Amino acid sequence: MQDFIDPLCVSALNTPAAEASGAVFLRVMKDALFGPVGGSDLLLPRVDLGRLFPEAAVAWLQARGAVLHLGQRITHLSAHIPPATTSDIKWRINHDAEFDAVIWAAYQSNLHLPLDSEYKDAIDFDIYKAIHHWQTRNHALPTRAIATVYTWCEGHTQALLPRAMTALASNAQQPAQFVFDRAYLGGPAGLLAWVVSASEGDSATLERQVIAQAQSQLGLAVRALKTVVEKRATFACVPGLQRPSMHIAPHLWAAGDHISGPYPATLEGAIRNGWAAGGCLGR
Numbered sequence: 001m002q003d004f005i006d007p008l009c010v011s012a013l014n015t016p017a018a019e020a021s022g023a024v025f026l027r028v029m030k031d032a033l034f035g036p037v038g039g040s041d042l043l044l045p046r047v048d049l050g051r052l053f054p055e056a057a058v059a060w061l062q063a064r065g066a067v068l069h070l071g072q073r074i075t076h077l078s079a080h081i082p083p084a085t086t087s088d089i090k091w092r093i094n095h096d097a098e099f100d101a102v103i104w105a106a107y108q109s110n111l112h113l114p115l116d117s118e119y120k121d122a123i124d125f126d127i128y129k130a131i132h133h134w135q136t137r138n139h140a141l142p143t144r145a146i147a148t149v150y151t152w153c154e155g156h157t158q159a160l161l162p163r164a165m166t167a168l169a170s171n172a173q174q175p176a177q178f179v180f181d182r183a184y185l186g187g188p189a190g191l192l193a194w195v196v197s198a199s200e201g202d203s204a205t206l207e208r209q210v211i212a213q214a215q216s217q218l219g220l221a222v223r224a225l226k227t228v229v230e231k232r233a234t235f236a237c238v239p240g241l242q243r244p245s246m247h248i249a250p251h252l253w254a255a256g257d258h259i260s261g262p263y264p265a266t267l268e269g270a271i272r273n274g275w276a277a278g279g280c281l282g283r
């Protein structure tokens with residue numbers, strides 16, 4: 001449990017094994033170990049995630065003539081329904097452009113469907129209720145943090161560790177489960193990234209603990225450079241979780257890692273939900 005299941009579970013589900021959904025964990029294990037060839041390969045990107053996924057997607061879409069409006073925050077979403085029907089419903093974004101359908105793919109912790117103030121009175125009450133129900137479920141999801149402590153080791157011209165990713169023995173006092181040597185991943189020699197899934201401490205405590213962990217487990221004298229704590233990095237993947245559905249209201253769909261599906265909050269889960277929501281558009 002301590003050396004294999006616990007670290008695997010907390011890194012895949014961002015939830016400690018003692019709290020985690022056994023059904024989801026076993027599904028991840030089954031698909032990784034008994035799924036298609038390559039299902040259990042560990043993929044470590046050498047480029048940043050922006051280049052890996054979103055920029056590649058932008059290039060793909062633009063090559064097919066899609067019109068993209070990047071860097072624009074959606075603050076308002078409102079429905080316009082002709083009387084007595086929902087078939088011609090249009091969704092208006094930021095009081096401006098109207099669309100036949102919308103996929104809302106914003107991460108759940110930011111997600112306040114920003115409805116117009118008059119919305120409640122102006123449109124079909126069933127749609128209002130459906131959105132309200134969906135939002136309530138969305139906001140009720142418990143969340144967990146992930147912290148990354150970046151450390152520096154002076155005077156090195158080569159990688160510090162024998163491989164890009166090293167598993168560590170972790171406990172409450174030695175919180176990092178894995179350390180990444182960035183020298184293998186396009187970073188400078190001497191830079192290490194210590195990942196603490198399901199993190200609970202504040203930055204100063206985590207830095208102190210990781211510096212001590214580096215010394216005691218790897219014999220490295222490091223100093224902390226920067227710590228990033230994503231307080232609501234993912235939902236807590238606990239048993240019996242009621243995740244929000246993909247369908248919100250007529251012609252309004254949701255995508256993202258937190259939407260109801262077989263996987264925990266991972267890129268795989270988000271991508272699967274994105275594909276599925278895209279497939280709903282024509283309906």
Ligand SMILES: Cc1cc2nc3c(=O)[nH]c(=O)nc-3n(C[C@H](O)[C@H](O)[C@H](O)COP(=O)(O)OP(=O)(O)OC[C@H]3O[C@@H](n4cnc5c(N)ncnc54)[C@H](O)[C@@H]3O)c2cc1C
Nearest residue numbers: 073074105106107110146230233256257265266267268270
């Ligand atoms: C530190 C950390 C490490 C992780 N490590 C891994 C890992 O190793 N493997 C793995 O599979 N997963 C990992 N994850 C989880 C993974 O990042 C998420 O599961 C995935 O990014 C979720 O994708 P998403 O599309 O649902 O949401 P996001 O990636 O959060 O995308 C949502 C987008 O919507 C935008 N947005 C939000 N509100 C608005 C608005 N009002 N208007 C316009 N845009 C808006 C946001 O800016 C964001 O770009 C990690 C997460 C964290 C925080």
